[in-house]
Amino acid sequence: MQIDSRVFYAKLRKLAAPIAFQSLMLAAVAAGDALMLGSVAQNEMTAVSLATQIQFVQNMFLMAATAAGSILGAQYWGKGDRETVRTLFNMMLRWCGVISLAFFSACEFCPDLLMKLFSHDPVIIGIGSDYLRIAGWSYLITGVSQCYLTTMKVTEHVAPSAWISSTAVVSNIALNAVFIFGLLGAPAMNARGAALATTLARVIELGLCVGISSGKTYLRPAWNRFFERRKLLAADFRRQCLPLLGGGLLWGVGFTSYTAIMGHMGTDAAAANAVAAVVRDLICCVCNGVGSAAGIMVGNELGAGDLEKGKAYGIKLKNISYVIGFGSTAAVLALTPLVTRMVILTEEAQQYLTGMMIIMAVYMIGRCVNTVTINGVLDGGGDTIFDMYSLAVCMWGIAIPLAVLGAFVFHWPVLVVYACTCLDEVGKIPWVMYRFRKYKWVKDLTRDNPGQ
Numbered sequence: 001m002q003i004d005s006r007v008f009y010a011k012l013r014k015l016a017a018p019i020a021f022q023s024l025m026l027a028a029v030a031a032g033d034a035l036m037l038g039s040v041a042q043n044e045m046t047a048v049s050l051a052t053q054i055q056f057v058q059n060m061f062l063m064a065a066t067a068a069g070s071i072l073g074a075q076y077w078g079k080g081d082r083e084t085v086r087t088l089f090n091m092m093l094r095w096c097g098v099i100s101l102a103f104f105s106a107c108e109f110c111p112d113l114l115m116k117l118f119s120h121d122p123v124i125i126g127i128g129s130d131y132l133r134i135a136g137w138s139y140l141i142t143g144v145s146q147c148y149l150t151t152m153k154v155t156e157h158v159a160p161s162a163w164i165s166s167t168a169v170v171s172n173i174a175l176n177a178v179f180i181f182g183l184l185g186a187p188a189m190n191a192r193g194a195a196l197a198t199t200l201a202r203v204i205e206l207g208l209c210v211g212i213s214s215g216k217t218y219l220r221p222a223w224n225r226f227f228e229r230r231k232l233l234a235a236d237f238r239r240q241c242l243p244l245l246g247g248g249l250l251w252g253v254g255f256t257s258y259t260a261i262m263g264h265m266g267t268d269a270a271a272a273n274a275v276a277a278v279v280r281d282l283i284c285c286v287c288n289g290v291g292s293a294a295g296i297m298v299g300n301e302l303g304a305g306d307l308e309k310g311k312a313y314g315i316k317l318k319n320i321s322y323v324i325g326f327g328s329t330a331a332v333l334a335l336t337p338l339v340t341r342m343v344i345l346t347e348e349a350q351q352y353l354t355g356m357m358i359i360m361a362v363y364m365i366g367r368c369v370n371t372v373t374i375n376g377v378l379d380g381g382g383d384t385i386f387d388m389y390s391l392a393v394c395m396w397g398i399a400i401p402l403a404v405l406g407a408f409v410f411h412w413p414v415l416v417v418y419a420c421t422c423l424d425e426v427g428k429i430p431w432v433m434y435r436f437r438k439y440k441w442v443k444d445l446t447r448d449n450p451g452q
Contacts, residue, residue, distance in 0.1 A: 003313065003316065008316060011293075011297055012290070012293055012297065012317075015153075015158055015289075015296055016286075016289040016290045016292070016293035017289065018159045019153065019162065019289040019293060020285050020286050020290070021166065021289070022289075024282065036176055036180045036181070036194070043124060043127060043267070045271065045274060045343075046267060046271050047119075047124045047127035047131065048194055048195075049259075049273075049274035049277070050115065050124065050259065050263055050270065051115065051118075051127075051191075052135075053118060053260075054114055054132060055135070055139055056252060056256060057249075057252045057256055058100070058103040058139055058142070059142075059252070060249055060252030061103075061245065061249075062099055062100075062142065064242075064244040064248045065091075065095035065096050065147075065241055066092055066146050066147060066150040067241075067379065068237050068240035068384075069089070069091065069092040069147070069150055069151070070150050070292075071379055071382060071384070071445070072088055072236060072240060072445060073085045073088050073150075073151065074154050074295065074296045074299030075300070075445050075446050076088070076303060077154055077156075077303070078299060078300035078303035078304040079303045079304060079305075082219070084233065085154065085155065086220075086221070086222050087222065087225075087228075087230055087233060088233070089147060089222075090221055090225070090226050090228075091233075092147040092150065093144065093147045093221055096146060097143060100139060100142060100143035101140065103139045103140075104136050104140040106136075107132040107133065108133060111130075111132035111136075112129050114128075114129075115129050115132070117256075117260060118256075118263045119263045119264070119270070120264065121267065124263075124267070124270075130192050131192060132195070134192055134195035135194075137199045138199040138201075141199075141202040141206050142202055144209075145205045145206040148209035148210070148213055149161045149164065149165065149209065151219055152164075152218070153292070153296065154296065155219050157217070160212055164205060165205065168204050168205035168208070169201070171200070171201045171204050172197050172198060172200075173197075175196070175197035175201060178197070179192075179193030179196050179197050180193040180194055233447075236445065240384055243385040243387070243388050244384050244387070246388040247385075247391055250392055250395060251387075251391050254391065254395045254396060254399075254400055257400055258403065258421040259277075261403050261404065261417065261421070262418065264407065264408075265407055265414055265417065266414075268349040269349075271345055271346075271349045272345065272349045272353040272356055272414075273352075273418070275343055275345070276353060276356040276357060276360055279332065279335060279357065280363075280367075283335075284328070284367060284371070286368075287321065287324050287367065287368035287371045287372055290317070290324060290371075290372050291371040291376035294314070294317040294380060295375070295376045295377070295379050296380070297313050297380070298314050298377055298380035298381060298441075299380040299381070302381055302442065302445070303444060303445070307443070307444065310442060311439060314380070314436075314442070317373075317376060317377055318377060318436060320372065321368055321369045321371070322365075324372065325364060325365040325366070325367070325368035326365060328364040328365070329361045329364050329365055332357060332360055332361040333357075333361050336357040336358070339353070339357065340353055352414055355418070356415065359419050359422055360422065362426060363425055363426060365426060366424075367425045369429055370428065373432055373433075373436055374387050374432060378436065379441075380441070381442055382443060382445045383435075383440050386435050390431060390432065391424070393428075394423075394424040394425075394427055394428040394431075395424040398423060399422075399423045400421075403420040403421050406420055
């Protein structure tokens with residue numbers, strides 16, 4: 001089917017640009033933490049990088065709930081069913097509230113145990129535990145604000161959601177400077193200052209979400225029926241959410257395992273990996289934006305009943321993902337000399353960082369293609385289970401065992417172990433393309449009467 005390219009790219013820009021900018025702003029917080037703490041001490045930067053892996057895992061749970069709401073919400077919004085989208089908002093809030101409370105409790109009552117998962121260095125564990133006790137309060141708030149932001153994106157308020165996140169990020173970076181370095185009369189708190197800044201920024205973010213969503217054109221939670229059960233819709237939500245949760249946990253715990261493996265290879269390896277991760281997250285902002293836009297665009301068309309147009313959109317977006325992937329590779333290579341001079345690292349850590357950046361440049365091709373194709377196009381049509389299968393095989397069946405054996409049994413060099421952690425994304429591209437061409441994702445997930 002031929003599609004109007006001008007209309008297609010106008011929609012893509014309208015959705016992808018604000019989401020990519022929002023992703024960039026969120027990654028900028030981690031970059032700000034790394035740069036500011038890196039200028040104080042390597043241990044401070046490393047400890048915070050490891051501690052924030054707890055929030056990374058929490059985000060996997062939150063993303064499963066919000067992504068399920070986004071998939072169904074995009075299709076029902078395309079169908080014109082506003083009340084069902086509001087009900088999905090309530091469902092997301094219930095799931096995310098329970099998740100946020102659980103992670104908050106773990107950070108407050110057993111931060112030492114959490115840090116021991118990532119490092120055996122008592123100094124790193126002590127710094128990271130202090131960070132988690134303060135940052136844990138932000139984890140309690142994040143789940144609620146993510147539900148608001150997801151609903152805004154689905155209901156054609158992408159720009160305000162990006163503005164809210166950006167405001168929170170700017171506040172976070174400014175507060176980082178105040179509390180890490182002790183500016184404006186505040187005490188110099190180092191890692192604890194970064195945690196306090198993050199918590200205050202999340203409070204600002206939630207306040208803006210609630211305030212802006214009070215506008216006439218915005219959807220708000222239906223508090224009068226917050227605990228009301230809609231059996232058919234709840235079943236559809238679980239059908240999307242559970243595979244997303246399985247895939248998210250496999251990916252999130254797997255990525256956290258990579259960090260833990262590198263952390264146990266020494267502080268120099270952990271520090272270099274922390275910086276490389278920040279660069280990776282910054283470069284991935286474009287593919288994250290296009291991937292989120294892909295899910296909404298494809299979902300809107302499928303939910304409206306135009307399956308052929310949804311299929312054509314998916315094919316075009318898959319092709320665009322390769323362009324983004326090779327562009328991201330070039331960007332990583334171009335930034336490598338600059339990045340290695342921006343942070344204070346030991347000579348050995350600098351060498352590790354240079355090698356990691358080169359390896360990561362190749363990894364970016366797979367990351368971009370898979371983000372747009374799997375998390376965008378396939379998920380937009382409800383084909384959420386493939387991600388879980390591919391992660392179980394490629395990450396947990398190949399990449400993680402190789403990295404574990406290389407680090408703890410065969411004692412391979414740091415860069416070889418790091419290369420093992422990057423195998424899964426590039427290696428599964430042929431499988432992803434095979435799944436894509438089966439077109440199981442081309443389906444309408446909506447019901448005529450979902451309120452039963």
